[in-house]
Amino acid sequence: MRATFPHLLHLDIALGILYPTLGIEIVPPPPITQKTIEIGVKLAPQNACFPLKVTLGNFIEAIEKGADTIFMVGGVGPCRFGYYGQMQRLIIEDLGYKVRFVLLDHPRYGIRPFLDALRTMAGGRISLPRIIKAVRLSWGVLRFTEELEAQRRALRCQVENPQNLDQVIDQTLEALRSVASLEELEALKKRAAEEIASLPRNGRKDFLRVGIVGEVYIAQETRVNFNVERLLGDLGVYVHNSVSTVEYILHTLRPITRSKEKIEAWKLAKPYLKRFVGGEGIDSVGSAIRYAREGFDGVVHLYPFTCMPEIVAKGVLQAVSRDFDLPILHLAIDEHSGEAGLVTRVEAFVDVLERRRWERKRRLEHDGAFPWR
Amino acid sequence: MELFLGVDVGSVTTKFVLMDKTKRIVASCYLRTSGDPIAALKEGLRYIERHMPEGGVICGVGTTGSARHLAGVIVGADIVKNEITAHAVAAITKVPDVRTVFEIGGQDSKLIIIRNGVVEDFAMNTVCAAGTGSFLEHQAVRLNVPIEEFGKLALQARQSVRIAGRCTVFAESDMIHKQQLGFGKAEIVKGLCEALVRNFINNLAASREIEDPIVFQGGVAANQGMVQAFRDFFGGKKRIIVPEEHGVMGAWGAAILAMEYAPEKTAFQGFSVVERNFTSRSFTCTDCPNACEIVVLKEDNQVRALWGSRCGKWTPETATNRLEEEEDTVPSLVFPTECVPGRCAMHG
Numbered sequence: 001m002r003a004t005f006p007h008l009l010h011l012d013i014a015l016g017i018l019y020p021t022l023g024i025e026i027v028p029p030p031p032i033t034q035k036t037i038e039i040g041v042k043l044a045p046q047n048a049c050f051p052l053k054v055t056l057g058n059f060i061e062a063i064e065k066g067a068d069t070i071f072m073v074g075g076v077g078p079c080r081f082g083y084y085g086q087m088q089r090l091i092i093e094d095l096g097y098k099v100r101f102v103l104l105d106h107p108r109y110g111i112r113p114f115l116d117a118l119r120t121m122a123g124g125r126i127s128l129p130r131i132i133k134a135v136r137l138s139w140g141v142l143r144f145t146e147e148l149e150a151q152r153r154a155l156r157c158q159v160e161n162p163q164n165l166d167q168v169i170d171q172t173l174e175a176l177r178s179v180a181s182l183e184e185l186e187a188l189k190k191r192a193a194e195e196i197a198s199l200p201r202n203g204r205k206d207f208l209r210v211g212i213v214g215e216v217y218i219a220q221e222t223r224v225n226f227n228v229e230r231l232l233g234d235l236g237v238y239v240h241n242s243v244s245t246v247e248y249i250l251h252t253l254r255p256i257t258r259s260k261e262k263i264e265a266w267k268l269a270k271p272y273l274k275r276f277v278g279g280e281g282i283d284s285v286g287s288a289i290r291y292a293r294e295g296f297d298g299v300v301h302l303y304p305f306t307c308m309p310e311i312v313a314k315g316v317l318q319a320v321s322r323d324f325d326l327p328i329l330h331l332a333i334d335e336h337s338g339e340a341g342l343v344t345r346v347e348a349f350v351d352v353l354e355r356r357r358w359e360r361k362r363r364l365e366h367d368g369a370f371p372w373r
Numbered sequence: 374m375e376l377f378l379g380v381d382v383g384s385v386t387t388k389f390v391l392m393d394k395t396k397r398i399v400a401s402c403y404l405r406t407s408g409d410p411i412a413a414l415k416e417g418l419r420y421i422e423r424h425m426p427e428g429g430v431i432c433g434v435g436t437t438g439s440a441r442h443l444a445g446v447i448v449g450a451d452i453v454k455n456e457i458t459a460h461a462v463a464a465i466t467k468v469p470d471v472r473t474v475f476e477i478g479g480q481d482s483k484l485i486i487i488r489n490g491v492v493e494d495f496a497m498n499t500v501c502a503a504g505t506g507s508f509l510e511h512q513a514v515r516l517n518v519p520i521e522e523f524g525k526l527a528l529q530a531r532q533s534v535r536i537a538g539r540c541t542v543f544a545e546s547d548m549i550h551k552q553q554l555g556f557g558k559a560e561i562v563k564g565l566c567e568a569l570v571r572n573f574i575n576n577l578a579a580s581r582e583i584e585d586p587i588v589f590q591g592g593v594a595a596n597q598g599m600v601q602a603f604r605d606f607f608g609g610k611k612r613i614i615v616p617e618e619h620g621v622m623g624a625w626g627a628a629i630l631a632m633e634y635a636p637e638k639t640a641f642q643g644f645s646v647v648e649r650n651f652t653s654r655s656f657t658c659t660d661c662p663n664a665c666e667i668v669v670l671k672e673d674n675q676v677r678a679l680w681g682s683r684c685g686k687w688t689p690e691t692a693t694n695r696l697e698e699e700e701d702t703v704p705s706l707v708f709p710t711e712c713v714p715g716r717c718a719m720h721g
Contacts, residue, residue, distance in 0.1 A: 035662035318580060327494070340439060341481070345497060348457035352492045359491045 001100075002027045003069040004062035006055035008245060009220045010145035013176050018138035022122055022131065027067040029058035032223040036061055041335045043091055050304040050334040051217035052084050054224055059088060063097050071121055074105040078278030079309050106252070140185050141176055146244055148172060151196060153241060156233030157207045160200040168195045204236070208353050211291035212241040213284040214302035215310050218333050219243040225302055225333050226342050232300070235350045240296070242287035243280070265290060272316050279309030285316050292324035297353045299326060300346075305334035327352055374426060377433045378641070379628025380417070380448055381459065381621070382406065382440035385479025385506065386592060387413035388624040389421050391429075396466055396629060400424035401621045410440045414447055415647040422644040433634065434641045435459070435627030439480070446670060446678045447651060449642035452627075452634045459626030461485050461492045464588040466629055467616045472584040475603070476622070477573065477593035479506045484577040496577040504572040506593045508541050512548065512565055516558060523562060527598025530563035538568025539575075566602040574606065585611035594619040651677075656692075656699050658682065667692060 004027045005015055012028045019026045030036070032054060040057030059070055070092075072085040089101040102121060107114040122131055148169050159165045172192040179185050210232055218225050220243050229239045242265070250259035265286025273285050288299045301317060303310030314330050321328045329349040331342065374393060381388040383406065391400040402420045406413045435452045436444040437459040445453040456476075464474045465487065474485040482504045486494040498504050513520045534556050537547045544565070551561055574583075593599055594615050603613055618625060655668045663683055669692050670678045676689035687695075 030662075033662040034664055341497065344439075344455045344457065345495075347455040348492075348495055348497075351455070351458040352495070355491050359489070 001025060001069050002067050003071055003102075004029055004059065004067035005071045006058045007032055007221070008217060009149070009222065010173060011142070011245060013145055013173065014138040014142035016177055017141055017179065018134050021134035021137070024121075027062050027065050029062035029067075030065070032058065032221070037224075037335055043095070045087075047306065048087070049080055049307055050224070051215075051221075052080075052087065053335065054217075054221070055084065056088050056091060059092060060095075063092070063099060067099070069100045069102060069120075071102050071104070074103045075109075078276070079307075081279065137179070137182055137185065140182060141179060143246055144185065144189060145173060145176065146246055148192065150241070153229050153233065153239035155196070155199075156230070157236045157238050158201055158204060160202045162233065164199055165196070168192065168199065207236055207238045208297045208350065208357065209238045209240070209295070210350075210353070211287065211296045211299045212239065212243065212302060213287045213291075213299055214243060214280065215284075215304055215307055216243055216245070216248050216280055218304050218307075219302040220245065225331075226337070226339055228300060228302065228331065228342075228346060231343065231346050232350065235347065237350060237353075240291075242283070242290070268293075272319060273313075277309045277312045279307065281309035281313040281316075284310060284313040285320060288317055288320050288326065288328065289324065292320070292326040296326070297357065298349065299328045300349070301328055301330045303330075303332055305332040305336075307332075327356070374429045375432045376425075376429045377435070377628040377632045378421065378431050378448070379459075379624040379626065379631065380414070380434070380436045380438075380444050380450075381456070381623035381627060382410050382414065382436070382438040382444045383456075383478055383480070383623070384439055386620075387417055387438075388621040389417040390618075390621050390624040390628050391421050391424065391431075392625065392628040392632070394632070396632070398618060398621075398625060399426060399429075401618070401624070403620045406440075410443055411447065411651050411653070414444055418448070418644055418647050422647075431639060431641050433628075433631035433636050433639050435629075435631030435634070437623050437627040442678070442680065443653075443670065447642070447646060449640040449646075450631075451636040451640050452631050454627060454630050456623055457483055457485060457495050457497065458492070459623045459630060460590065461487060461495075461626070462629050463618075463622040463626035464590065464616075465490050466625070467618070467622075468586055468588050468614055471586055471588045471614075473587045475573070475587060475589045475594075476591040477504070477506055477569075477589075477599070478591045479510075481505060482573055482577065482591075484573075484581070486581055494581060496579070496581070498573075498576050504569060504576055506591070508544070508569060509565065509593065509596065509599075511541070512545070515545070515548070516561065518558065518562065524566075524595070524597035524599065526559050527563040527566050527596075528601060530557070530559040532560060532563075533567055534560045534564035536561070536564040536568045538565075538572045544568060563598060563602070566596070566598040567605070569599065570602040570606050583607075583611070585613070587611055587613045589613055589615050590619040590622040592620055649673075654696055655681070656695055658687070660686075667695075669693070669696060 002025050003019060007029055016026065016028060036057035037054055039060050040053030044053040044056050074085040075082040085103040092099060102117050104117040104121060105114060152165060152169050155165055156162050172188065175188055179188060212219055212229065229241065232239050247259040247261050250257045251262040262283060265283050268289040269282045269286035273282050276282060284301060291299050301314065317328050376399065377392045379390040385406060387404045387406045389402045390398055393399055400421060402417055404413050404417055434448055434450045435454060436448065436450040437454050437456050441453050460476050461474060464471050469490065471487055476483040482498045484496045485492055509523065510520050513523050518526055534551045536551060537543050548561060589600060589603060600615055649672055651672050653668055653670045655666055658665045658667055665682050667679060667681045667687055669676055676693060679687060679692050
């Protein structure tokens with residue numbers, strides 16, 4: 001068995017440790033490029049959402065590299081993500097490829113198929129200690145990749161030379177691929193923290209702060225969303241991303257595990273959105289409210305074009321924006337999105353935030369003392 | 374006298390504004406880009422040089438528009454800003470209590486919401502041509518009406534024809550259909566203006582509240598038929614202002630931003646730029662399947678700027694080597710130097 005899986009930012013690093021430890025040979029798809037997107041767009045139905053197209057491109061490229069088994073997750077719910085796996089299986093079968101499609105659905109939709117799929121994904125035999133060891137290490141690696149990306153977003157506007165920051169983080173990510181034990185992971189963490197701390201800072205303290213909310217794939221996958229976070233960072237903005245694969249997994253496996261962040265976001269969203277609308281609709285609303293409370297200057301909402309849950313969230317976010325006086329930029333991404341238009345919009349959004357801050361300061365100086373002093 | 378230069382290189386037209394310290398426009402020009410922004414920039418600079426007042430010194434330069442980065446390198450800009458900010462700044466300067474800005478240019482249209490002199494929200498349409506000046510120009514050609522006469526013709530209509538304006542392709546077939554039913558040109562032109570207004574409001578305004586005074590600017594604001602169509606749309610209840618400088622508002626905004634930015638020493642390259650030899654060349658990087666198109670801007674043999682690479686691996690030296698390699702391997706396409714007018718498919 002030569003298994004493959006879809007890309008999602010640095011998920012391949014964690015899975016590249018998990019599967020080989022379980023004794024499964026893997027063929028990771030090549031990095032997402034324009035070619036991946038073109039393959040997916042050509043083969044998928046035109047009105048399918050963008051993540052389906054990109055992940056389909058991943059599968060085809062991996063099959064061409066020699067993969068014969070595909071691991072995919074599924075689900076049932078108001079979001080189309082639930083039938084990604086089924087649809088991709090049909091498309092790949094129609095193309096005449098001889099591959100095995102292993103679909104891991106949520107256990108609440110049938111415990112038998114779930115256990116069968118899990119057994120296949122776990123290498124055929126369930127040896128509990130081995131699985132626990134492999135899961136612990138790859139989970140730690142996945143967490144660390146997200147921490148590194150969080151540092152990149154936060155520090156891009158604060159270091160003297162962002163290229164050095166990229167270099168340190170990219171090198172650490174590369175080194176993570178060959179981590180074999182938790183001790184090695186800890187050592188790598190320590191070294192990365194030291195290297196990042198030693199980067200010369202530019203001493204800025206007055207940077208704008210922007211939060212990213214949206215759909216789990218588009219909001220995270222920088223190779224697809226035109227790297228909005230880097231664009232913001234280069235404009236001198238501190239960026240925080242509320243979307244994370246770690247939290248997504250923790251929340252999906254509830255009640256076994258729990259995601260504090262998601263529970264908080266859902267609670268905050270309650271006054272605006274009471275019911276589950278599929279995907280990350282509620283999370284987007286709740287996270288935007290959290291950013292408003294934490295005093296962020298603005299929010300960027302990233303989602304695939306025609307994504308139903310996020311369109312619901314977009315409508316609700318307009319009320320959030322008004323109530324909290326929080327500017328929100330909505331960006332729908334698909335294969336037709338033009339980079340020039342997106343860059344102009346993001347630049348203009350940062351200008352809006354800057355002018356607002358400037359105006360507020362001017363008015364405070366004009367009207368006298370701070371009202372809360 | 375301290376002067377500031379604003380340059381707006383758009384898809385269809387290139388605009389220059391020369392402004393003094395009181396934000397008054399000293400000279401301005403409005404040119405066709407005609408697909409060659411470098412030539413348009415040089416032509417504009419020549420015009421500004423001729424109209425420089427005596428004793429005037431350029432102390433700051435701002436560029437905007439879709440070719441703002443290119444213009445910034447060639448002219449030597451102190452500040453490079455996006456069109457939305459530039460247009461908003463100019464509108465606020467002209468009409469301090471402005472609450473909404475409509476800007477319709479050649480390739481895109483913008484709606485900017487302003488409250489208390491600060492931009493609060495904006496929307497921009499870059500995907501669909503049905504809400505832009507190009508749409509009107511294209512239809513004017515079909516109707517055989519010069520674009521300058523288009524607006525006046527619309528005002529002559531006693532009634533209008535409803536034309537589906539959601540998409541340029543359908544608008545065209547609908548327009549031909551209405552023509553064949555026997556409607557007059559003026560009625561059809563008026564119908565087109567109304568279709569464009571509906572499209573603008575549907576696409577950009579969505580759920581945003583449009584409050585007056587509204588400043589209508591951009592090349593299309595010169596079209597009286599469009600102004601009237603907007604007035605009719607709001608039932609005459611909203612105050613719509615078309616500033617005299619409507620065509621060069623973006624460039625004016627860029628000049629104001631350059632003044633606010635107040636550089637100690639300007640990066641302006643001087644008017645001698647027009648004598649210099651700029652060429653832009655491009656190649657497709659084949660190192661990964663991303664196939665980035667790398668554009669290299671050269672002055673004589675020196676690389677002045679390069680962009681288009683996603684990973685950022687290209688340096689002036691490697692890009693130059695690559696271009697030379699390409700010249701060696703790919704035989705340059707030879708075009709016939711002369712063609713007979715009337716017989717040539719391209720020029721006839």
